[in-house]
Amino acid sequence: MRNIKKIVSVLFSAILLFSATTTSSIAIDKLHFVIGGGAGGGWDGTARGTGEALTKAGMLKSASFENMSGGGGGKALAFMINTKPSDTILVQSTPLVLRSITRHKGYVAGDGVLSYNDVTPIAGVIGDYGAIAVAKDSPYKTFGEVVAAYKKDPKSIKMAGGSVRGSMDHLIGALAFQEAGADPNKVVYVPYDAGGKALAGLLSGETQILSTGLGEVMGARDQVNIIGITAPSRVGDAPDVPTLKEQGFDVQFVNWRGFFGPPGMSSSMKNEIAKMLGDVQKTPEWEVVRKRNAWVNIYNPGDKFVSFLEKQTVEMTALMKKLGVI
Amino acid sequence: MIEGILIGLETALSLKNILMVMMGCFFGTIIGMLPGLGPMTAIALMIPITYGFEPATGLILMAGVYYGAVFGGSTSSILINAPGVPGTVATSFDGYPMAQQGKAGKALAIAAYSSFAGGTLAAIFLLFAAPSLSKVSLAFRSPDYFALMVLGLTAVSAFSAKGQFLKAMMMVILGLMLASVGQDSLSDITRFTFGNINLLDGISFVLVVMATFAMSEALTIILKGKDPSRATQQISLSKLGSIRLDKEERNKMLKSIPRSSVIGFLVGVLPGAGATIASFLAYGVERNFVSDEEKQKFGKGSVHGLAAPETANNAACSGAFVPLLTLGIPGSGTTAVMLGALLGFGIQPGPRLYMTHPEIFWSVIMSMYIGMVILLILNLPLIPYIARILAVPKNFLIPLILFFSVTGIYLMSFNNFDIFLMIGIAVVATFLRLYKFPMPPLILAFVLGGLMEENLRRSLLISDGSFEFLWDRPLTAIILTLTITIISWQVYKSFKK
Numbered sequence: 001m002r003n004i005k006k007i008v009s010v011l012f013s014a015i016l017l018f019s020a021t022t023t024s025s026i027a028i029d030k031l032h033f034v035i036g037g038g039a040g041g042g043w044d045g046t047a048r049g050t051g052e053a054l055t056k057a058g059m060l061k062s063a064s065f066e067n068m069s070g071g072g073g074g075k076a077l078a079f080m081i082n083t084k085p086s087d088t089i090l091v092q093s094t095p096l097v098l099r100s101i102t103r104h105k106g107y108v109a110g111d112g113v114l115s116y117n118d119v120t121p122i123a124g125v126i127g128d129y130g131a132i133a134v135a136k137d138s139p140y141k142t143f144g145e146v147v148a149a150y151k152k153d154p155k156s157i158k159m160a161g162g163s164v165r166g167s168m169d170h171l172i173g174a175l176a177f178q179e180a181g182a183d184p185n186k187v188v189y190v191p192y193d194a195g196g197k198a199l200a201g202l203l204s205g206e207t208q209i210l211s212t213g214l215g216e217v218m219g220a221r222d223q224v225n226i227i228g229i230t231a232p233s234r235v236g237d238a239p240d241v242p243t244l245k246e247q248g249f250d251v252q253f254v255n256w257r258g259f260f261g262p263p264g265m266s267s268s269m270k271n272e273i274a275k276m277l278g279d280v281q282k283t284p285e286w287e288v289v290r291k292r293n294a295w296v297n298i299y300n301p302g303d304k305f306v307s308f309l310e311k312q313t314v315e316m317t318a319l320m321k322k323l324g325v326i
Numbered sequence: 327m328i329e330g331i332l333i334g335l336e337t338a339l340s341l342k343n344i345l346m347v348m349m350g351c352f353f354g355t356i357i358g359m360l361p362g363l364g365p366m367t368a369i370a371l372m373i374p375i376t377y378g379f380e381p382a383t384g385l386i387l388m389a390g391v392y393y394g395a396v397f398g399g400s401t402s403s404i405l406i407n408a409p410g411v412p413g414t415v416a417t418s419f420d421g422y423p424m425a426q427q428g429k430a431g432k433a434l435a436i437a438a439y440s441s442f443a444g445g446t447l448a449a450i451f452l453l454f455a456a457p458s459l460s461k462v463s464l465a466f467r468s469p470d471y472f473a474l475m476v477l478g479l480t481a482v483s484a485f486s487a488k489g490q491f492l493k494a495m496m497m498v499i500l501g502l503m504l505a506s507v508g509q510d511s512l513s514d515i516t517r518f519t520f521g522n523i524n525l526l527d528g529i530s531f532v533l534v535v536m537a538t539f540a541m542s543e544a545l546t547i548i549l550k551g552k553d554p555s556r557a558t559q560q561i562s563l564s565k566l567g568s569i570r571l572d573k574e575e576r577n578k579m580l581k582s583i584p585r586s587s588v589i590g591f592l593v594g595v596l597p598g599a600g601a602t603i604a605s606f607l608a609y610g611v612e613r614n615f616v617s618d619e620e621k622q623k624f625g626k627g628s629v630h631g632l633a634a635p636e637t638a639n640n641a642a643c644s645g646a647f648v649p650l651l652t653l654g655i656p657g658s659g660t661t662a663v664m665l666g667a668l669l670g671f672g673i674q675p676g677p678r679l680y681m682t683h684p685e686i687f688w689s690v691i692m693s694m695y696i697g698m699v700i701l702l703i704l705n706l707p708l709i710p711y712i713a714r715i716l717a718v719p720k721n722f723l724i725p726l727i728l729f730f731s732v733t734g735i736y737l738m739s740f741n742n743f744d745i746f747l748m749i750g751i752a753v754v755a756t757f758l759r760l761y762k763f764p765m766p767p768l769i770l771a772f773v774l775g776g777l778m779e780e781n782l783r784r785s786l787l788i789s790d791g792s793f794e795f796l797w798d799r800p801l802t803a804i805i806l807t808l809t810i811t812i813i814s815w816q817v818y819k820s821f822k823k
Binding site: 069072074078155158164188190192193205206325 | 511514523784790
């Protein structure tokens with residue numbers, strides 16, 4: 001009788017132990033990527049590229065993707081918060097922070113301002129630096145010359161960007177002018193509704209400088225000169241492009257892209273996905289995708305990611321207050 | 327350039343690529359014909375299929391689907407007044423009345439010939455002018471775009487000729503109002519969204535077109551269900567009539583084609599303006615070219631009024647490839663989808679595309695000629711079969727139209743809200759139709775409204791709030807002078823009567 005009790009308890013603990021080990025190493029074999037924008041956009045490329053590298057490198061059995069356009073990504077965000085889907089991650093980028101700062105209310109009924117705190121930050125994976133570009137035949141060769149011309153006649157410099165006032169494109173240029181001692185609010189910013197159109201505006205001569213992401217202007221380097229980027233040092237894909245920092249304007253800004261889980265995602269699940277996103281960056285499959293898109297790896301997981309987001313929020317809030325957009 | 331043409335021909339004439347063009351044209355025609363499914367949906371459906379193809383092959387297939395869909399879209403515009411593609415809305419203005427007069431076969435033939443001519447001529451322009459044309463389109467500044475949009479709006483006068491001026495103007499205002507819904511593209515302020523997230527990106531253009539055309543047309547037919555004249559029209563329509571054109575019709579068509587293909591191509595080249603604006607503009611311009619007697623026929627089945635937009639929309643499709651291939655700037659929603667597909671192939675379209683990937687650049691252009699010939703062959707003999715859509719009894723046809731409207735809009739956004747919004751707009755549009763309010767001015771204003779506002783405000787921003795930009799640049803001044811001339815001519819004409 002005692003023996004039977006023993007056997008039962010041993011068996012029971014064995015089962016417990018077994019189930020415990022299986023839960024501690026949750027093997028994630030499928031992931032669903034929610035993309036808050038249409039096919040072909042930056043978010044779309046990041047999610048699909050990451051999914052492709054993960055499956056090709058054998059780290060994931062299958063990856064599925066869902067485009068959920070609407071409200072500049074707000075719809076997908078609300079979907080994550082309201083339905084808390086399992087095995088699902090959302091791709092996001094700097095605009096999430098900007099959205100948290102500005103008064104976008106009402107995405108979730110009764111929930112006030114929505115921020116990255118409403119979802120679970122997993123990791124930042126890639127980044128794109130900001131860039132200031134001028135047309136090839138522009139008289140300005142350095143950012144210093146642009147600032148000098150601006151200080152002489154503020155109306156002589158019009159800055160183009162591929163999105164609305166208060167957007168990332170606007171902030172990149174404003175940061176640079178602020179660092180150069182100019183009032184960023186006085187710099188005329190001319191918004192276009194797409195990066196390509198802003199580039200066309202620059203080339204048509206109606207604006208003098210273009211403030212946007214480096215990736216956006218890399219493909220047009222035959223027609224534009226990039227006179228400064230917001231990276232801490234020169235980047236490998238464009239070694240001849242000077243940083244703003246080396247010109248004496250200590251401006252650093254990176255548009256990160258990363259992944260978020262639904263609210264209340266378990267920390268083991270979060271860490272597992274974060275680890276996977278980091279490990280994949282060491283594979284040749286990732287390198288193929290990265291090179292194709294000219295991405296910059298900025299792997300930034302977990303708590304580090306959260307404190308980075310907090311820091312960016314503080315910086316951007318100060319700048320946006322100055323610009324009067326909030 | 328000759329070297330490039332040879333590379334292009336070599337790639338485009340491979341068996342596989344010819345097959346792709348044929349496949350693309352065929353599927354494009356079918357999809358484009360179905361109300362609700364436009365080139366955007368068609369190309370989006372092709373993206374997973376082309377996965378793993380060589381980039382040139384994939385792009386050739388998608389280009390085939392693109393102009394196939396625009397070709398096919400004209401068929402449903404003419405036969406059932408339900409444009410499958412926004413770019414063929416203008417086709418229905420004269421194509422549908424023609425079909426109602428029992429000349430559906432002729433209307434389809436005119437559309438096929440004009441599309442072929444427009445597409446082929448534009449492909450020739452594209453070939454000779456692609457490198458230098460990118461410079462022309464780059465010279466356009468915001469004030470010029472603004473002036474161009476104003477010029478486009480004068481086409482409204484084409485619809486107000488039937489003593490409906492007030493109604494047309496009211497529809498213009500309604501269109502402009504609908505265009506202002508959503509996030510303001512310049513300052514991040516939301517307008518008329520009523521706190522609803524689904525309205526933040528504004529109302530989709532395809533949705534408005536589907537609601538005010540396909541859906542409300544179907545609803546109007548239901549409401550007028552026992553109208554005997556409708557029933558007889560339906561019977562006469564099932565007899566397609568000859569597809570042969572008489573000498574007069576051919577001459578009229580041949581007059582419209584050259585000018586409309588130039589307009590279509592140039593508009594297509596401009597980033598942001600596509601087949602839709604091109605066809606409206608060509609329709610409006612054409613009306614000012616013809617004699618007074620002919621002008622009265624516009625909207626009632628004019629050959630000119632049909633040939634012009636059909637030529638222009640196909641020419642614009644080819645034209646839209648100029649900014650896409652040379653600058654990486656999509657000229658329309660459809661080319662934006664193609665840009666996404668290209669990036670998926672790992673190719674960054676831009677000024678350097680035809681140096682780094684000459685085979686893609688040239689083979690796409692070359693495949694256009696092949697595609698146009700295939701489409702002409704596909705469309706002319708197949709017209710009697712295509713027209714079978716009309717032999718389908720109304721009881722089947724109307725649910726079909728409603729079905730494709732609803733699924734079409736859902737496939738674009740995967741958003742239930744859009745379905746309800748479309749039904750709401752369609753109900754309002756149906757009432758307006760019953761009170762004889764014309765729908766085309768609403769569509770035109772809706773397309774041009776947003777762009778016009780955006781470019782006007784940008785111009786003002788650049789000129790520090792001064793209106794000098796209106797005459798500062800010769801290009802702006804020329805376009806505006808043209809606009810004023812057209813308007814004064816209309817006013818003068820109406821006073822003479």
